[in-house]
Amino acid sequence: MxxxxxxxxxxxxxxxxxxxxxxxxxxxxxxxxxxxxxxxxxxxxxxxxxxxxxxxxxxxxxxxxxxxxxxxxxxxxxxxxxxxxxxxxxxxxxxxxxxxxxxxxxxxxxxxxxxxxxxxxxxxxxxxxxxxxxxxxxxxxxxxxxxxxxxxxxxxxxxxxxxxxxxxxxxxxxxxxxxxNKGVASPHSAHELGTGSLSPQLDSSKLDMPTVVIATDFSYSPATIRVDEGIPFLLVLKNNGGIEHDLEITNSQGVLVHLHVQPGEETKENISLPRGTYQYVCTVPGHKESGMVGSMIVS
Ligand SMILES: [Cu+2]
Incomplete structure (x- = not known):
């Protein structure tokens, strides 16, 4: 910066x-x-x-x-x-x-x-x-x-x-x-958690609302994200912890998503993933073991 x-x-x-x-x-x-x-x-x-x-x-x-x-x-x-x-x-x-x-x-x-x-x-x-x-x-x-x-x-x-x-x-x-970027500040992630009750209007709001994941020492909030298949969305990783963290999704083909963030900062990336359930982890040594694991459900 x-x-x-x-x-x-x-x-x-x-x-x-x-x-x-x-x-x-x-x-x-x-x-x-x-x-x-x-x-x-x-x-x-x-x-x-x-x-x-x-x-x-x-x-x-x-x-x-x-x-x-x-x-x-x-x-x-x-x-x-x-x-x-x-x-x-x-x-x-x-x-x-x-x-x-x-x-x-x-x-x-x-x-x-x-x-x-x-x-x-x-x-x-x-x-x-x-x-x-x-x-x-x-x-x-x-x-x-x-x-x-x-x-x-x-x-x-x-x-x-x-x-x-x-x-x-x-x-x-x-x-x-x-x-x-105003939307970034409001954690839209809460909506993603309640699945069955989502109205069509709320679903369509995903188009312009980013999905925010907050990293702390040592967990993610929310630990589960649900997104729609085929619709690109903005994934924001905000670090509220005291040390650096990242969020990585890998599959057999390699790294699909990687966001790295310094303490007090945030990074974002537009992503779109095929249908499936993905595990996201923090790749900083020891962090995954300490609980920095979450899952992203694309359906
Ligand atoms: Cu970490």
Whole structure:
């Protein structure tokens, strides 16, 4: 999934702002008050921790422990460095705020559904840009330095807004996708379980409603799926467990279905199977033995 819809241009923009803040703080050491130093270190540490933590949480497949450690470290380093030119108090303030931001960001990044991740990352990214600019205005105000012409130039604001709308455009594509997948969130699987009582209307709804199987550590819900022969359907595997799982159906000809999913994420595949009863299992070693077995009845 990487880092969502953040582009190279946006990353460069953020990098310039980060370097600018660090440069301003270091070149003006001694001229800034302890209060200003604490405020700078706290804001910067917290923001960089939040954004870094969210990005790590979303893109790191190894789980919340590593995301938290990396997120907290990013915030800690950011806050520490920014506090360094000031006092020990600013270093302490920056480091602790950075750790807090990193921890919250990582948790949020891990918890969010993968389809919502680009929206969250973009939101965090633009929040970061906005607060960084405010921080720059603050620093220059405290230093009573007139901002360089480029900042006072209205063109900068125009550029920022243009970039924002450019990203916003991409966000709309994201939400369009979410609208189309709305059915995924509602477990249609409950319908599949009650067989005899299904009305014709409910049957026809299978055409556009996906069949959702939820994997946990270590079972499938539902353990039995009934589908109609000859009608392709969307099989969604959602992982509510803490480790990776998959769902595989094999027969004598080989693998018919294979869906693999990381914790907190979901994958889907359009499938159509001939009449019969199929066993689906998780092929991660030991999982089948622990109970990750289900059956799909195609009739
Ligand atoms: Cu498994």
């Amino acid at each position: 990487g880092i969502g819809t953040i582009t190279f241009l946006e990353i460069s923009f953020a990098a310039i702002i980060i370097l600018w803040i660090i440069k301003t703080v270091f070149t003006n050491r001694g001229k800034l008050t302890t209060g200003a130093g604490m405020m700078t270190a706290m804001s910067f540490g917290m923001m960089i921790g939040l954004v870094g933590g969210v990005i790590i949480g979303v893109s790191n497949p190894q789980g919340i422990l590593y995301s938290t450690i990396i997120g907290v470290t990013i915030g800690l380093v950011g806050g520490f460095i920014t506090g360094l030119p000031f006092t020990i108090m600013a270093v302490l303030d920056g480091s602790l705020s950075g750790m807090m931001g990193g921890m919250m960001g990582a948790m949020l990044g891990e918890m969010i559904l993968s389809k919502h991740a680009p929206i969250l990352i973009n939101y965090m990214f633009w929040m970061f840009i906005c607060f960084s600019l405010i921080l720059i205005y603050f620093l220059y105000d405290v230093l009573t330095i007139k901002l360089p012409l480029i900042i006072r130039n209205p063109l900068l604001l125009v550029t920022v807004f243009a970039l924002f709308f450019y990203t916003f455009e991409q966000l709309n594509i994201g939400s369009e996708e979410i609208k189309n």
